[in-house]
Amino acid sequence: MESPGRMITDEDKRIRGMEAREDFVRDTWYPIWESKRLGRQPVRVTRLGRELVLWRDGQGQPVAQEAACPHRGADLSRGRVVGGCLECPYHGMRFAADGACVRVPCEGKARPIRADLRVKGYAVRESLGLVWLWWGEQREELPPLPWNHEIPGTGAGTCTATLTWNVPFARVMEGNLDLHHFPFAHRRWAPGMGTWLDPYTARLEGDVIHTHGVMREDDGKPWDGRSGFEAELRVLFPHLLLARFGRRTQALVAATPIDAENTWVVFRYRSQLPLVGGLVAWLLVQTELRFIQPEDYALLRDSEPRHPVRQDFHLVRADAGIALWFRLYERRLEAQRTPSSHAPVMHVP
Ligand code: FES
Ligand SMILES: [Fe+2]
Known part of the structure; x- marks a missing residue:
């Protein structure tokens, strides 16, 4: 039985229901595909609950359209690009x-x-080796791509990988902001890592959650500024995480809802070590893919409830970044439900 402090209110249920009904944070540029995987052939992807066809026009610019042909619904991704237009495979109608x-x-x-x-x-838009889709209201001028100058590109010293997870978006972001799970969830890969997260700070500036923490032995003393594993995480709400480990390693983790239950995740590492940076980044990505991420995936996939609200958790100090994220998330979904923001998700044109 739940104690009174843990009562789930109707409002909580409403928020949870919204999430399950595919209400995604709007007015956001979401990465939806890797540039290098979009060539001459159209591709079909599901993002933000929509079935999309991606292709490149005559100038090589990426295009994202609904995958169902408006004539009689054939899958446009089975078509081909002719003269800068997408030709439906069924009756050959062409769309610009x-x-x-x-x-x-x-x-x-x-x-x-x-x-x-x-x-x-x-x-x-296309930038930093990714295709980004604007999910929100149409405007005369759309905002610039987020963190365009901070996200590591695809140049030397970087390595990128993508994953499809059967984990709802909010759970993925919760996992991204978690520092203190490491010595337990990834015990095999972090022998000797301390379990005490101290110091730890989490603060909100605009739409950015800044966290800084050190995992170390619990010696009860103030941090000496050197020992332990130090990490700095920033999340540009709702979906982009930039991490700094030590002085020379950075990581981008970007999450985009596929639908209410599944999430597409981009990992990118950059190592600034001279000469061997590319190799180091590749090794870090391989380690993530083969060892670290499967452990996170199993934990997040099976965590209950799949669509939590803050009241479902009993958060501790080390979860402060997660608490900030959920606060923003719940507020944003709430704001999206007010009548003034009921403008339909935009379509171009
Ligand atoms: S269904 Fe696409 S042209 Fe007929
Ligand atoms: Fe993890």
Whole structure:
């Protein structure tokens, strides 16, 4: 039985229900695909609960549109790009990057094309080796891509990998902000790592959660400034995490909801060690993929409830960053439900 302090209110249930119904944080640029994996062939991806086809137009610019052909619903990702347009595999209708249908072969060239024969699209940009999709209200001018100058690119000394997890978005972000699980969840890879998170600070500046902590032996003394494992994590709400380990290693972890139950995760390491940086980054990514992430995945996938609210947890001091994230998350979802923000998720045009 739950104690009174742990009562789950109707409001909590409502928030949880919202999440399960695929309400994602809006007005955000989400990374949805790796640039290097988008070539001449269209690809189909599910992101933010939508079935999308990604392709490149005549200028090589990425395009994201609804995967179902507006004619009779065929999967446009099975089509091909011809003359800078996407051709449906079923009856050959062609759609331009702006969504307009420009050719209906069965009607001949002379017959006008009905104006409502359009494919819905989303604003996308490409930067830092990733394709980003704007999930939010259409605006005259969209905000710049987030942290564009801080995120490590794909140049020398970097290595990138992506994962698809059967874990809801909020649970992934909770895991990302967690420092003190390491000596337990990843015991085999951190022999001798102290279990005391001290010092630890977490603070909010705008939409950025800053945390800094040191995992070390619990000697009961103030930190000497050297011992232990020091990490600095920043999360640009809701989905981008930049981590610094020591002076020369950085990591990006970006999470994008696939749907309410699944999340796409991008890992990127950068090592600034001269000459061997690329190798070090590759080794770090391999270690993540083979050893660390499977352990996190199993824990997060099976954590209950899958769509938590803060009241489900009994948080401790070392969870302060997670508490800040959930506070922002719940506030943002709440704000999105107010009538003024009920503008439909935008489509271009
Ligand atoms: S379903 Fe796409 S052209 Fe007919
Ligand atoms: Fe972990």
